[in-house]
Amino acid sequence: MLEMTPTAVRLIERYDDGEDIIHFTFEPVSIEAGLPDVADPKKVSPGQFFMLSVPGKGEAAFTYAATPDERGHFCALIREVGQLTESLFDCKPGDILGARGPFGKGWPEFGQRKVLVIAGGCGLAPVAAEIDALIANNANPVVYFSARSEAMLVMKNERERWHDAITLYEAVDNQDGASKTYLKGRELMTNLDTIMAEHGGFDEVICCGPEGMMEAVCHYLTDRGFPADHIWLSLERRMHCGVGLCGHCYVAHDLVCVDGPTYRWDQLGELVVKEKFVQPPRELASMGHAEEVSDGCCSSEGGGGCGCSGF
Amino acid sequence: MSIKTTSTVCPFCGTGCGIGLRTENGQLLGVEPIRNHPVSKGRLCSKGWNSAYGVERQNRITTPLIKENGAFRPASWEEAIELIHEQFSYHLEEHGPTSVGAISCARATNEDNYAIQKFTRVVLQTNNIDHCARICHSPSVAGLARTVGEGAMTNSIGDVSKADVVVVFGCDPTESHCIIGSEIIQAKERGALLIVVDPRKTRLAKMADVHLQLKVGSNIALVNGLLNIIFANGWENKAFLEEHCLYLDQLKASVEEYTLEEVSKRTGVPADQLIQAARIYSHARAAFLAYGMGVTQFVSGTNNVIAISNLVLSCGQIGRPGTGINPLRGQNNVQGACDMGALPGNYPGYQFTNDPVAQEKFSKAWGYQVPTHPGMTSLGMNEATLQGQFHAMMIFGEDPVVTDPDQNQVAKVLKKLDFLVVVEMSMTDTASFADVILPAASFAEKHGTFTNCERRVQRVRKAIEPLGECMADWQMIGHLARRFGYTGFDWETSEEVFNELAALMPIYSGMSYPRIEQHGGLQWPCNAHAPDGTPILHRKGFPNGKARLIPLHHLPPAETPDADFPYYLTTIRLHFHYGCGSMTRKSPILERETPSGLLFMNEQDARNQGLFNNAPVGVRSRRGYLETRVVFSEQMPPGLVSMPYHFDDIPSNQLTNDAQDPVTRMPELKACAIRIEPLAPTARPRSIKELREQGECDAHL
Amino acid sequence: MPTSNLLNNTRGQALHAYELERPEHLRDWLQNRYKVLQPVHDQTGNGSWEEVHAGDVVPFDPALRPVMSPKSLFFAEREQMFTFDGEMFRTTTPKTEHQVLFGVKACDLMAISYQDHHFRDDPYYQARRKDTLLVGIDCSSPCENGFCSTVDAGPQVHQQNADLILTPMPSINGHSHGWWLICTSDHGAQAINGMDLPPADSHWRYWRDMSNEHALADFADDTYIINGIQRINARAVPDEVWDTLGHQCLSCSGCSQTCPTCSCYAVRDIPKDGGFVRERFHDSCLMVGFQKEASGANPTAQAGRRVARYWYHKFSSDFKAANGRIGCVGCGRCDITCPGAIGVHSVMEKIAHA
Structure with a gap:
């Protein structure tokens, strides 16, 4: 039987990490019976997500911005977008919340292959743990990260760490008042051209961000002959169960919570074609973040850019 | 324990659908639609399906509450009644019976409304009693009383299925009266022609054969124009007019000036569409005309109703199956509240309070001399309060702070009252102003009857015990009346109340609980002449002998857009919500359906102001200010924006105008001038509470 | 299992x-x-x-x-x-x-x-x-x-x-x-x-x-249902047809409520005794908020998409692999309860000839 009841976790650390975005760290309240699955490094892999309950306010999906360490500490990057996150933002270290997981499929095992990571906005969260894993594997990934403005360049601490270890490109749409010069976020194609020219020969591409941006990246790559079955994406959908029962996160005949949130582009593309139900036709956004709805990947209550939901 | 299903009536709109309340161990689980119900036939709307959530224990008031030092504390019934007795006695003695009054409730049962008006007239000795029909269909009651004699739907909802033409005037039944909307969709599917008159491109407008997308507030010009076309072509029903109507010549003369060009210009409707609509309606074998608050909520509300009545009568589309002039009434029991005399000028059964014969009748029946001074409407009571002439009020189950026009004014009134009793299920904005709150039982917790908009009196049945110390209004009225020392309020059951009221109302005199149950509801008049009720009014003629055609002229809304306030704002209701939202907003599903923005606007208008979908905006009228988000809507024509009125945190009635229809004092909710002030794209719209705290909600120009 | x-x-x-x-x-x-x-x-x-x-x-x-x-x-x-x-x-x-x-x-x-x-x-x-x-x-x-x-x-x-x-x-x-x-x-x-x-x-x-x-x-002619199922599986129903059907969907949730195979649910927290209880309750994919995220982003904001989804889920053989059969059991309840005249019979008639 599935376990639908959360485990009590304690909020142990929080800090601002972008506009209306907070970086949270949790630990299990009790480890007497061993680490609970949601906080067990042996059970959690990068790209998976967990369901976080804010007592009395509900539950939503969040990606592991950092997978659990041996003490069971794990992180989420959360943007305030609705009532649930509003309450979460009022929580203080020491407060008790509920968590269950891990859920969904994480990123595949890339070993030492050469990986390009492309992230937009809070879409950095679902790939962050994978970047760390690749670094630990000495796979030497290249990372391209873009956001609406400097203030929205999230995960500052992680990025500082990565700057020392790997090549990290950073881009913003709006350079006004920026402390340094970034790549121009709206010129996604040009920036990718540059990266391809400087590095070239990637085995795999991981991309996470607004759906319009992911679509643009996929078309960019496949147009240049990059095989679709080596492109990996992460989707977000509203979720209530995380285990394939509640029905909310459907894409065609898939449920993102169990069949995703990570998808291979050819497989996802097949779903898109199959159903035509996935999205109304959208203008292919550049790396620019659609003004109208907030940028897809951070938009959800989940804020982690994986199959994160919200209400 | 197993699941038990109780047959009752949906507590939302005036359609009166049948629902089964599913309970287990005294807990409400959910609802099911009643397959054999004469109106709903196994269908429900989203509100109906979610009605069990509205009456849950969470947030319910379950004991009397008394305000002390600005905060409410629980109290016993004895204590609350003692305080009400003391305060009302004081004001009655000090300021006289004109200084007190009651607002009854269109959501409560007939039995409750009857008891409330009886208490007001007998114990408080005043005709100061009103209810929210004032702000939805009082113009229907007044207008139709003058023309055809009865202020209710002339036909039944089921008549839609017998019509070959359906006209929907100033409403969107698929949003507000879903199951009537369903009948219209089904009529359309089987080939009936559909004419929609609405400034918005509503769901039905999109399905219509002819959509007359008129400018806001040009109803009379449009109808007079249609009449002129009909008369000019000789399309009127001459035999019917001859036999049944007065003043045809005057009407003909008065519409002559409404030439095609002039009307097309004033209404914005192309001439060929006007001719087409006039032809279809006048040539129909049976044309069912339904109208809603897009007709009544204007300063010319009563005249709008009369104009439509002129059209219906001229074409003889009345008194037969599939025809009629049919106001779609808002609340589940607004018809019943009117029937019960919860109006200053009417005793139960539309017997007039200024008629000495009726005064005599009710004095005798009730055992006390009834008051003879005229009563005040709710807005009248508000004005008297501000003038220091009105001091104590009881409000049953209504939330005028959210639903009435010019909210800031209403709040001022409630603050100024010396003593306010509110009878409610949960803490509403209005209740927060009360000195005493009495806990009301929900529809699921009491027996009684509701009267739907087709005049069908139906049984409401208790599915669960009242929560805590809640009770039905008629029961608390009994306790209060006894404390005041009056007899005649000692009913043991709702059925006793019903038997008393039926005996006093010629239109209900043939009804009893067993007969209502046996017939699946009875439509009034139900009496010796019509023992099984009256599905269609005016089959043989009109109560006043002949129906009256009344010439009248176009009058623009009291406030029209100008350079400072360039948009018309019209208030609407959303399919998913109802009234002040105090019940529907408790359903997690309905609450989730609420759009994140609440100002519906034509996309081009919005783009012209540099607004994107979901952009935060300030909305300002001459009376108030609030903040919300814009939603692009293809329903809205340029120059017109709309807001739903269900939400206490973004109350559209901050902005609306309380200019009134001179006949009924109906406020003009459907048109006021506003302007839209874009906020910074990343700004979060502030709630009314925040705006009030920051002192920004009053208009400051 | x-x-x-x-x-x-x-x-x-x-x-x-x-x-x-x-x-x-x-x-x-x-x-x-x-x-x-x-x-x-x-x-x-x-x-x-x-x-x-x-x-x-x-x-x-x-x-x-x-x-x-x-x-x-x-x-x-x-x-x-x-x-x-x-x-x-x-x-x-x-x-x-x-x-x-x-x-x-x-x-x-x-x-x-x-x-x-x-x-x-x-x-x-x-x-x-x-x-x-x-x-x-x-x-x-x-x-x-x-x-x-x-x-x-x-x-x-x-x-x-x-x-x-x-x-x-x-x-x-x-x-x-x-x-x-x-x-x-x-x-x-x-x-x-x-x-x-x-x-x-x-x-x-x-x-x-x-x-x-x-x-x-004794069963009535069901050719249009068979045709409809085929057309759904062939993805041959034009978007405009779904949009027209969607236009008639009043989002009442009645089809999901009465459907014996609908299984979607949502959850809510109800405060109780200093803590809370979580309750799950039946939900419907026809509601516009069903997939709406907190930001307002909504993959199925259009009614036509939601109506298409409902019938896809009931009739597509894409689900056979996981569920062993198609989702509809032919009880006809949705046809009785639908206020928009888009229950199963009307929908299948319309898409069979669309």
């Missing part, structure tokens, strides 16, 4: 059939050991699944199929999932007892089987389901709006979907001659053990099949 003994019964072994004078005899027998629920004519006229106690003189009406399917007896319309007291989360398990659903029609049994699979690992569903014995009843004529024969769900009960099946003996000159009781599972056999019923003679199969053929012949 289900852990319950009842669901793991070996099916498909040689069937035993018995003669039974009246269904009530079986019901009365079962009442000795189980709580028995059957369709009862109630105050609403809808019919409801109510407990019939030993000694109650309630007739069994073989023709009565309640407006609401028995879905919520297992997938409860409101289910408390767990409590939180401020420190600890504690799972709430529904209290159940051995029960019998007596007189379930083929369509509803097929739906229960479909739900059994969907909720195979759901602790709440299984807690309610595992102690339930299903007594099915064959239909001998089509019901209003029903098209179970088209979607392979009836009118005869599929033997793997019930523990016991009641089937009427052929009536001669309008006189009923009683019933056959077919035992299809170990649990069914245990339940009637000791009842001492006379075995049916070997003709029962022939007559049951014959009765089924008669019933099948």
Whole structure:
């Protein structure tokens, strides 16, 4: 039987990490019976997500911005977008919340292959743990990260760490008042051209961000002959169960919570074609973040850019 | 324990659908639609399906509450009644019976409304009693009383299925009266022609054969124009007019000036569409005309109703199956509240309070001399309060702070009252102003009857015990009346109340609980002449002998857009919500359906102001200010924006105008001038509470 | 997979059939050991699944199929999932007892089987389901709006979907001659053990099949449903057609509420005693908020997409791999409850010719 009841976790650390975005760290309240699955490094892999309950306010999906360490500490990057996150933002270290997981499929095992990571906005969260894993594997990934403005360049601490270890490109749409010069976020194609020219020969591409941006990246790559079955994406959908029962996160005949949130582009593309139900036709956004709805990947209550939901 | 299903009536709109309340161990689980119900036939709307959530224990008031030092504390019934007795006695003695009054409730049962008006007239000795029909269909009651004699739907909802033409005037039944909307969709599917008159491109407008997308507030010009076309072509029903109507010549003369060009210009409707609509309606074998608050909520509300009545009568589309002039009434029991005399000028059964014969009748029946001074409407009571002439009020189950026009004014009134009793299920904005709150039982917790908009009196049945110390209004009225020392309020059951009221109302005199149950509801008049009720009014003629055609002229809304306030704002209701939202907003599903923005606007208008979908905006009228988000809507024509009125945190009635229809004092909710002030794209719209705290909600120009 | 003994019964072994004078005899027998629920004519006229106690003189009406399917007896319309007291989360398990659903029609049994699979690992569903014995009843004529024969769900009960099946003996000159009781599972056999019923003679199969053929012949022409299913699977229905249908969807949720195979739910927290309880409740994918995220982003903001989704989920063979069959069992309830005139028959008629 599935376990639908959360485990009590304690909020142990929080800090601002972008506009209306907070970086949270949790630990299990009790480890007497061993680490609970949601906080067990042996059970959690990068790209998976967990369901976080804010007592009395509900539950939503969040990606592991950092997978659990041996003490069971794990992180989420959360943007305030609705009532649930509003309450979460009022929580203080020491407060008790509920968590269950891990859920969904994480990123595949890339070993030492050469990986390009492309992230937009809070879409950095679902790939962050994978970047760390690749670094630990000495796979030497290249990372391209873009956001609406400097203030929205999230995960500052992680990025500082990565700057020392790997090549990290950073881009913003709006350079006004920026402390340094970034790549121009709206010129996604040009920036990718540059990266391809400087590095070239990637085995795999991981991309996470607004759906319009992911679509643009996929078309960019496949147009240049990059095989679709080596492109990996992460989707977000509203979720209530995380285990394939509640029905909310459907894409065609898939449920993102169990069949995703990570998808291979050819497989996802097949779903898109199959159903035509996935999205109304959208203008292919550049790396620019659609003004109208907030940028897809951070938009959800989940804020982690994986199959994160919200209400 | 197993699941038990109780047959009752949906507590939302005036359609009166049948629902089964599913309970287990005294807990409400959910609802099911009643397959054999004469109106709903196994269908429900989203509100109906979610009605069990509205009456849950969470947030319910379950004991009397008394305000002390600005905060409410629980109290016993004895204590609350003692305080009400003391305060009302004081004001009655000090300021006289004109200084007190009651607002009854269109959501409560007939039995409750009857008891409330009886208490007001007998114990408080005043005709100061009103209810929210004032702000939805009082113009229907007044207008139709003058023309055809009865202020209710002339036909039944089921008549839609017998019509070959359906006209929907100033409403969107698929949003507000879903199951009537369903009948219209089904009529359309089987080939009936559909004419929609609405400034918005509503769901039905999109399905219509002819959509007359008129400018806001040009109803009379449009109808007079249609009449002129009909008369000019000789399309009127001459035999019917001859036999049944007065003043045809005057009407003909008065519409002559409404030439095609002039009307097309004033209404914005192309001439060929006007001719087409006039032809279809006048040539129909049976044309069912339904109208809603897009007709009544204007300063010319009563005249709008009369104009439509002129059209219906001229074409003889009345008194037969599939025809009629049919106001779609808002609340589940607004018809019943009117029937019960919860109006200053009417005793139960539309017997007039200024008629000495009726005064005599009710004095005798009730055992006390009834008051003879005229009563005040709710807005009248508000004005008297501000003038220091009105001091104590009881409000049953209504939330005028959210639903009435010019909210800031209403709040001022409630603050100024010396003593306010509110009878409610949960803490509403209005209740927060009360000195005493009495806990009301929900529809699921009491027996009684509701009267739907087709005049069908139906049984409401208790599915669960009242929560805590809640009770039905008629029961608390009994306790209060006894404390005041009056007899005649000692009913043991709702059925006793019903038997008393039926005996006093010629239109209900043939009804009893067993007969209502046996017939699946009875439509009034139900009496010796019509023992099984009256599905269609005016089959043989009109109560006043002949129906009256009344010439009248176009009058623009009291406030029209100008350079400072360039948009018309019209208030609407959303399919998913109802009234002040105090019940529907408790359903997690309905609450989730609420759009994140609440100002519906034509996309081009919005783009012209540099607004994107979901952009935060300030909305300002001459009376108030609030903040919300814009939603692009293809329903809205340029120059017109709309807001739903269900939400206490973004109350559209901050902005609306309380200019009134001179006949009924109906406020003009459907048109006021506003302007839209874009906020910074990343700004979060502030709630009314925040705006009030920051002192920004009053208009400051 | 289900852990319950009842669901793991070996099916498909040689069937035993018995003669039974009246269904009530079986019901009365079962009442000795189980709580028995059957369709009862109630105050609403809808019919409801109510407990019939030993000694109650309630007739069994073989023709009565309640407006609401028995879905919520297992997938409860409101289910408390767990409590939180401020420190600890504690799972709430529904209290159940051995029960019998007596007189379930083929369509509803097929739906229960479909739900059994969907909720195979759901602790709440299984807690309610595992102690339930299903007594099915064959239909001998089509019901209003029903098209179970088209979607392979009836009118005869599929033997793997019930523990016991009641089937009427052929009536001669309008006189009923009683019933056959077919035992299809170990649990069914245990339940009637000791009842001492006379075995049916070997003709029962022939007559049951014959009765089924008669019933099948009475179904209305279903070509448009078959065409519609094909067109959904071929993705041949133009978007504009879905948009037109979507325009008529009033988002009432009635189709999902009455559909015996709809299984979507949402959750909410209800404050209680300093903590809260989480409750799940039935949801509907026709609601615009169903996939709406907190930011307002909504992959299925358009009604046409949601209506398309609903019927795709009911009729596409894309789901066969996971669920073993298509989602629709042909009960026709959605057609009765839909206020937008877009229940299954109208939709299939429209898309079959679109």
